[in-house]
Amino acid sequence: MTDHRNQVKPVPPSVWRNPWHFMAFGFGSGTLPKAPGTWGSLVALPFMPLWQMLPDWGYWLMLGLTMLFGFWLCGKVASDLRVHDHEGIVWDEMVGMWITLWLVPQGWYWLLIGFLVFRFFDILKPWPISWLDRHVHGGVGIMLDDVLAGVFAWLTMQGLVWSFT
Template identity: 80%
Template sequence: MADSRRSPPSVWRNPWHFLAFGFGSGTLPKAPGTWGSLVALPFIPLLQLLPGWGYWLVLGLGTLFGFWLCGRVAEDLGVQDHEGIVWDEMVGMWITLWLVPPGWQWLLLGFLMFRFFDILKPWPIRWIDRHVHGGVGIMLDDVLAGIFAWLAMHALLYGVS
C-alpha cells in the first residue's frame, strides 16, 4: 500500500493523476487541500460567465467525473483517499461560489467558508468521510462542504428570514 503523504511520480506522467492532483497542486508538502482549493479559484470568473444553469451543469458533470477520476486514481495508487487528490476540493470550491456575485471579496470569503467546513467536517460530512469509500466517498464530503459553504454564503448575501 502506498503512503498517502508522498506524492507519486505518476502525477507528472499520467494525465488522470495530474488532473486529480489539481494540476500538481496536491503534490505540495503542506495542506494540499488548501492548495487545491486555491487552484480552483481562477476557474470561478470563467464559470460565472455561464448562465446559472450552465454553471450548475458544469458542477454536476464535474462531480460525476470526479466520482470516476478520484476512484480511479486512488485505486491506481493503492490508497483509499490520497491527501494529494484535490479534484474534490476544486469541485467543492466551485459549488461554494455558484450564483455568488463576482469580485475578489466573494472569492476570499467563499474560500474561507469552504475551508472551514472542509476542515471542521460537521455532521453529516464527517460521517460520510469515514463511512463512504471509493471515488464517491472521496468526492461526497467535499461536495457537502461546498453545499454548506454555499448555504452560508447565500445566507450572508440574502439574509436569513
C-alpha cells in the same frame, strides 16, 4: 489502532506523467507538502471568471459534470495508487469550491469569503460530513464529503449574499 488517513503519503511520480493523476492532484497543487486541500481549493479560484460567464443553468450543469467526473477520476487515481484517499487528490476540493461559489456575485472579496467558508467546513467536517468521510469509500466517498462541505458553504454564502447585497 493507527489512523492511516492522517499519515503523509509520498507524492507518486505518476502525477507528472499521467494526465488523470495530474488532474486529480489539482494540476500539481496536491503535491505541495503542506495543506494540499487548501492549495487545491486555491487552484479552483482562477476558473471562477470562466464559470461566472455561464448562465445559471450552465454553471449548474458544469457542477454536475465535474462532480460525476470526479467520482470516476478520484476513484480511478486512488485505485491506481492503491490507497483509500491520498491527501494529494484535490479534485474534490476544487469541485467543493465551485459549489460554494455558485450564484455568488463577482468580486475578489466574495472569492476570499467563499474560500474561507469552504475551508472551514472542509477542515472541521461537522456532521454529517464527518460521517460520510468515514463511511463512504471509493471515488464517491472521496468526493462526497467535499461536495457536502461545498453545499454547507454555499448555504452560508447565500445567507451572506442575501444579508449584504
